[in-house]
Amino acid sequence: MNHQCHWTEVENIFMPREATIVRAEQATPTEKHFTLAMKDGRAMEFQPGQIVELGLFGYGEIPIGFASSPTRTESFDLVVRSVGRVSKAINRLTGGDSVWVRGPLGHGFDLAGLRGQDVLIVAGGIGLCPTRSLIQYILDRRDEFGRFILFYGTREPCLQLFRDDLACWRGADDVEYFETVDVGDDTWTGNVGVITTLFPKVELTPETRAVVCGPPIFYRFVVRELDLIGVPRENVFVDLERRMKCGVGKCGHCQINDKYVCVDGPVFSFAEVQDLEEAF
Amino acid sequence: MTTSFIRSDDLTAFLAAMLEATPVYGPVAKRSRFVFDRLESPEELRLDYDVTILPPRKLFFSPAQDLLRFDEAGPAAALEPVEKVLFGVHFYDVKAIDQTDVLFAERNYDVNYMAHRQTTTIVAANIQNVSGRAFFASVGTEVRPKGHDAFLTAVDGGYVLEARTERGEALLGYGAFRPATEAEIDEAARVNAAALERCPEKLEHGTAEIAAKVRAAFSDDDLWSDLAKDCFSCGSCNTVCPTCYCFDVEDTWNVDQASGQRTRFWDACLTEDFAKVSLGEGATENFRETPGARFRHRIMRKAVYLNPKLGGPACVGCGRCSAACTADIADPVRVINRIMAS
Numbered sequence: 001m002n003h004q005c006h007w008t009e010v011e012n013i014f015m016p017r018e019a020t021i022v023r024a025e026q027a028t029p030t031e032k033h034f035t036l037a038m039k040d041g042r043a044m045e046f047q048p049g050q051i052v053e054l055g056l057f058g059y060g061e062i063p064i065g066f067a068s069s070p071t072r073t074e075s076f077d078l079v080v081r082s083v084g085r086v087s088k089a090i091n092r093l094t095g096g097d098s099v100w101v102r103g104p105l106g107h108g109f110d111l112a113g114l115r116g117q118d119v120l121i122v123a124g125g126i127g128l129c130p131t132r133s134l135i136q137y138i139l140d141r142r143d144e145f146g147r148f149i150l151f152y153g154t155r156e157p158c159l160q161l162f163r164d165d166l167a168c169w170r171g172a173d174d175v176e177y178f179e180t181v182d183v184g185d186d187t188w189t190g191n192v193g194v195i196t197t198l199f200p201k202v203e204l205t206p207e208t209r210a211v212v213c214g215p216p217i218f219y220r221f222v223v224r225e226l227d228l229i230g231v232p233r234e235n236v237f238v239d240l241e242r243r244m245k246c247g248v249g250k251c252g253h254c255q256i257n258d259k260y261v262c263v264d265g266p267v268f269s270f271a272e273v274q275d276l277e278e279a280f
Numbered sequence: 281m282t283t284s285f286i287r288s289d290d291l292t293a294f295l296a297a298m299l300e301a302t303p304v305y306g307p308v309a310k311r312s313r314f315v316f317d318r319l320e321s322p323e324e325l326r327l328d329y330d331v332t333i334l335p336p337r338k339l340f341f342s343p344a345q346d347l348l349r350f351d352e353a354g355p356a357a358a359l360e361p362v363e364k365v366l367f368g369v370h371f372y373d374v375k376a377i378d379q380t381d382v383l384f385a386e387r388n389y390d391v392n393y394m395a396h397r398q399t400t401t402i403v404a405a406n407i408q409n410v411s412g413r414a415f416f417a418s419v420g421t422e423v424r425p426k427g428h429d430a431f432l433t434a435v436d437g438g439y440v441l442e443a444r445t446e447r448g449e450a451l452l453g454y455g456a457f458r459p460a461t462e463a464e465i466d467e468a469a470r471v472n473a474a475a476l477e478r479c480p481e482k483l484e485h486g487t488a489e490i491a492a493k494v495r496a497a498f499s500d501d502d503l504w505s506d507l508a509k510d511c512f513s514c515g516s517c518n519t520v521c522p523t524c525y526c527f528d529v530e531d532t533w534n535v536d537q538a539s540g541q542r543t544r545f546w547d548a549c550l551t552e553d554f555a556k557v558s559l560g561e562g563a564t565e566n567f568r569e570t571p572g573a574r575f576r577h578r579i580m581r582k583a584v585y586l587n588p589k590l591g592g593p594a595c596v597g598c599g600r601c602s603a604a605c606t607a608d609i610a611d612p613v614r615v616i617n618r619i620m621a622s
Contacts, residue, residue, distance in 0.1 A: 243555065249388055
């Protein structure tokens with residue numbers, strides 16, 4: 001027992017900081033895109049892939065991955081899907097309202113390991129939110145990376161997020177962007193099919209670093225494709241979602257075998273978690 | 281540090297003086313069983329208890345602990361730790377406190393637990409009566425209890441009090457202690473060794489051997505579903521466990537509907553919803569869906585996962601889970617001995 005460290009001098013890891021909603025936009029029927037700035041005017045310093053606990057007093061907190069790059073210091077983005085009591089309450093808020101955040105928390109993407117390499121990002125559905133942080137980061141520091149390939153899949157066209165970004169990426173020459181929907185509609189002229197149908201569209205080398213984020217079922221199929229290309233599983237990074245209630249490695253809810261997603265992750269190499277039966 | 285002796289007749293006056301000076305918590309009778317509670321008088325203390333219903337962890341991490349309070353102006357600290365003495369803790373519960381000390385302090389230092397812990401002076405006591413499901417003599421024997429300030433052992437005609445810290449030493453001022461004799465110190469050691477001989481249950485293997493074999497059994501789904509086939513997913517085994525510390529966090533409003541508190545509540549990984557996440561539009565994913573998967577998680581936590589951090593298993597052999605389990609399937613001795621025999 002260490003009696004040196006007196007409790008009054010220690011910060012409470014559960015004490016959140018106030019942030020102001022700069023902009024709030026209904027991205028899809030269930031998802032709202034918030035742009036936030038810290039009330040004290042300080043920049044939120046984080047790594048792509050890290051999370052925050054986003055909270056509203058009287059309702060609670062939810063873990064959310066940063067959806068913008070730390071290179072854009074004036075504000076940061078979070079996308080909230082209305083699923084429960086807390087997220088529904090937060091999604092009733094608009095510009096000028098306050099929310100409370102704790103973070104950044106957890107381990108993000110290994111940027112040093114990605115620098116100088118070809119990077120493939122495979123995002124499914126809401127998985128585009130946490131990967132958008134890395135996407136923006138790469139685009140903002142484009143010459144630090146090799147080729148940059150982005151796959152994005154949703155169930156239906158109306159569920160696509162960040163439509164302005166997508167329009168921009170479709171015509172961009174600094175990202176090789178491919179998209180698909182499981183089921184098209186009258187307006188959709190693009191690829192129809194599951195995410196793996198995008199792999200034949202581009203030549204990928206075994207040296208590529210792959211980042212994968214999507215629904216639980218997604219990983220098995222995407223990793224199978226990457227195996228065929230010969231990408232070693234240490235070079236495949238997954239961003240996992242769990243019920244990270246405390247975000248600080250105590251409450252136990254996000255545990256996968258002996259790992260705490262909130263502090264050991266949420267980004268893991270696939271090699272690290274592939275043998276953990278509870279991971280996928 | 282000194283080792284002292286107090287006569288049985290003088291114990292009441294010692295406790296009375298301590299109660300006068302500071303809040304004291306200790307084992308007291310509750311109907312036919314025992315609980316840790318605040319002592320109102322020295323006579324309430326039952327050093328002859330076998331095991332308490334809940335472990336003493338509740339004094340540092342209560343079943344409902346406010347993490348902060350909030351009102352329209354924002355959040356404020358809710359932490360108000362009180363200096364106190366926790367008196368009469370058996371060594372297995374001291375070992376469990378040592379573990380939660382490590383786990384709440386590591387990585388992100390949790391002041392909400394640590395502040396209550398730091399303001400508590402712990403006096404351990406020898407085990408006079410052994411509970412019906414105890415196996416503390418055969419589990420994690422490589423780990424010794426550390427987090428206590430003094431150790432009290434009942435011997436012929438009185439008690440030997442071995443101070444382990446300055447805080448423990450300071451307690452001597454409350455009573456008529458004299459230095460213990462060699463004979464008294466030897467007798468205390470014999471008394472404590474004898475308690476280890478009286479455990480009704482016993483693990484047959486050492487920590488490392490158990491950890492390796494239990495880990496290797498992870499994928500034996502038939503084994504885990506069989507072990508858990510009568511599980512009600514009630515979480516009683518978690519609730520009474522001195523080394524369990526998982527929690528849920530919930531906000532509640534006060535009646536004014538403007539202020540409230542953010543509170544953590546004990547949670548239990550055996551309950552069905554513990555690892556469930558909402559995916560939206562009514563869809564959910566449960567990462568430990570079956571009773572077998574949850575039962576396995578608990579055994580892995582106790583026998584395997586935390587060993588590198590703790591230097592031994594996250595089980596101290598108190599036997600509370602075995603006694604609390606309605607279906608009587610939680611007993612780690614039966615589970616582990618079965619896996620080891622397979």
